[in-house]
Amino acid sequence: MMPIHYQRQLSQKSRRTPVSTNSMYLYHLLHYHTFISHFHIDNIVGLDSLLHQRIIIDLVQKESNQSPGITVMKLQKHSSFTLKPNRLPSLKMLKDYGLTEEEKGTYGDRQLLGFDKLELLGRGGFALVWLASKGNQKVALKQIAKPQQSKEAKFSYIKSDNIVQIMGVEHSNKDTWIIQELGGKPLSKVLYTMKGEFYKGERVYAISETQQLLDMYEHPQKLIELMHGILNGISCINDKRVTHFDLKPDNILVENNIPKIIDFGSAFSNEDKDQFGMITPEYMAPEALDIMHNWTKYSNQYNSQIEALTQMHGTPKIDVWSYGAIILDILHGVPNWLSYKGKIMRQGRPQIKYGLFAVKGRDLSKIIQKQQQLQLNSVVRQNCNYLSLVKQNQLLDLLKQCLAYDPAQRSEAKELLKHEFFNQI
Known part of the structure; x- marks a missing residue:
């Protein structure tokens, strides 16, 4: 059961929904009195009326000086209450999180029946992700603030050790809830931390490599294993003729150096005929950005953006490009989207860097230009001195196959798993 058990019963057959804010306030007023240490209000019926609220408040005020037993007995006579002994309510509903x-207005303080929200894990464009518990089991609980069909559920049949598994999807009056296994911290937080500071008289983002990333530099095999795990997850998705379409460091969770891909909210199968979902352009392949940027032109020939993509370029290799862009994040030390100055310490000296595909205003045509102008050789040589020259050359070849501007020249994920860079896995 939810930590807060009070609910409004609309009818015998109707769905139960959380009570109104006024009713919640009334409940906590009642909780303040001594009788609540023995009893807890399980159902409140018809408390939306201010008249009902006034009657009950008056009743509590009259009875506050009497014994708990007398108060409970008299309250039980009121048709609005059902009282159950020895069940104290949790006050987590008052927690700010x-x-x-704006989020409070959108998501409220609603809970999924049977789950207890513990803390906020992350947020996306249309959802919050909570650490939640059900009994002794902890899960990730994604709250989407409107009932809708979930693509996460649609693609939950794709199984892999490198994909977070969907355990269930529930719909309530105001939300869709996706229950997922826990998968660790986002890759972005595994790699570095960022904070604003002043450097030489101007505002910059100070980027600090985490101990986990420094450990990968010292033991490159761990980095190679991480890269292989991400690619394996992508291969499992693409082998089912599905494109994730929003791969980025925030959508990869890492625990014990095992990566797991999350968030299929923008995913599509090769047979779908819809428009593209939400994307992060700095990790998106140029052919998809081109269709989005020039959709007015392409819409005369195709009914949807996905149809245009598959008709123009065959089996999508979008995710392979995104994988290459994620690896650039790791090597370059600065997220691809950072269009402001980033200060990072390399070999004991501060370096000022920008994201490799960062453009102020996120103009898609300018991002495409940066993709065309990418100098992979210099990125690898300047940032991978912890790798042997042989491994640097192998990595450079791998990235060239991932980040080929022409998708026809781009390799598929299952082919890249056999690349010599991963020979020692």
Whole structure:
């Protein structure tokens, strides 16, 4: 059961929904009195009326000086209450969780029946992700603030040790809830931390490599294993003729150096005929950005953006490009989207860097230009001195196959798993 058990019963057959804010306030007022240490209000019926609220408040005020037993007995006579002994309510509903005011308005303080929200794990464009518990089991609980069909559920049949598994999808009056296994921290947080500071009189983002990333530099085999795991997850997705379409460091969780891909909210199968979902352009392949940027032209020939992609370029290799862009994040030390100055320490000296595909205003045509102008050789040589020259050359070849501007020249994920860079896995 939820930590807060009070609910409004609309009818015998109707769905139960959380009570209104006024009713919640009334409940906590009642909780303040001594009788609640023995009893807890399990159902409140018909408390949306201010008249009902006034009657009950008056009743509690009158009875506050009497014994708990007398108060409970008299309250039981009120048709609005069902009282059950020895079941104290959790007060987690009063917790702030670090939400913005806008998020509080959108997501409220709603809970999925049977789960207890513990803390906020992350947020996306249309969802919050919670660490939650059900009994002794901890899960990730994704809250989408409107009932809708979930693509996560649609593609939950894809199984891999490198994909977070969907355990269930529930729909309530105001939300869709996706129950997922826990998968660790986002890759972006595994790699580095960022904070604003002043450097030489101007505002910059100070980027600090995490101890985990420094450990990978010292033991490159760990980095290679991480890269292989991400690619394996992509291969499992693409082998089912599905494109994830929003691969980025935030959508890869890492625990004990095992990566797991999450968030299929923008995914599609090769047979789908829809428009593209939400993307992060700095990790998106140029052919998809081109269709989005020039859709006015392409819409005269194709009914949807996915149809245009598959008709123009065959089996999509979008995810392979995104994989290459993620590896650039790891090597370059600065996220691809950072269009402001980033200060990172390399070999004991501060370096000012920008994201490799960063453009202020996120103009898609300018991002495409940066993709065309990418100098992979210099990226590898300047940032991979912890690798042997042989491994550097292998990595450079791998990235060239991932980041080929022409998708026809780009390799598939299952082919790249056999690349010599991964020979020692």
